Amino acid sequence: MAPPDRAAPDGAPLLEVSGLTKHFTVRRIFTQPAHPYTRALLESIPRFGARRERLAAIAGQPPDLATLAAGCAFAPRCPAAFERCVEAPPETEVAPGHATRCWLHVLP
Numbered sequence: 001m002a003p004p005d006r007a008a009p010d011g012a013p014l015l016e017v018s019g020l021t022k023h024f025t026v027r028r029i030f031t032q033p034a035h036p037y038t039r040a041l042l043e044s045i046p047r048f049g050a051r052r053e054r055l056a057a058i059a060g061q062p063p064d065l066a067t068l069a070a071g072c073a074f075a076p077r078c079p080a081a082f083e084r085c086v087e088a089p090p091e092t093e094v095a096p097g098h099a100t101r102c103w104l105h106v107l108p
């Protein structure tokens with residue numbers, strides 16, 4: 001796991017696993033998550049008072065960091081994965097101060 005290379009303006013931590021990197025403000029994490037992994041994590045949070053039989057879970061297993069394949073590290077578990085995800089997605093700014101690495105945000 002590579003160390004974060006920069007901090008968001010409000011000090012939000014960065015997640016980085018071989019290109020699974022986001023730069024964001026804390027508010028945007030919760031209101032406008034751009035990366036499918038971030039959205040899946042937020043959907044797995046229990047909500048106080050909400051009636052739900054089971055929490056949403058991310059299918060599959062976390063990647064073995066010692067044997068990461070090329071491409072998006074989330075691809076084996078991403079419900080939105082497509083052919084291009086075998087290549088590493090570039091960092092793409094989706095809003096000022098908010099960037100992500102996901103092919104869904106790269107213009108064709």
Ligand code: SF4
Binds near residue numbers: 037072078079
């Ligand atoms: S790059 Fe592809 S596999 Fe990775 S999060 Fe985006 S859609 Fe899913």
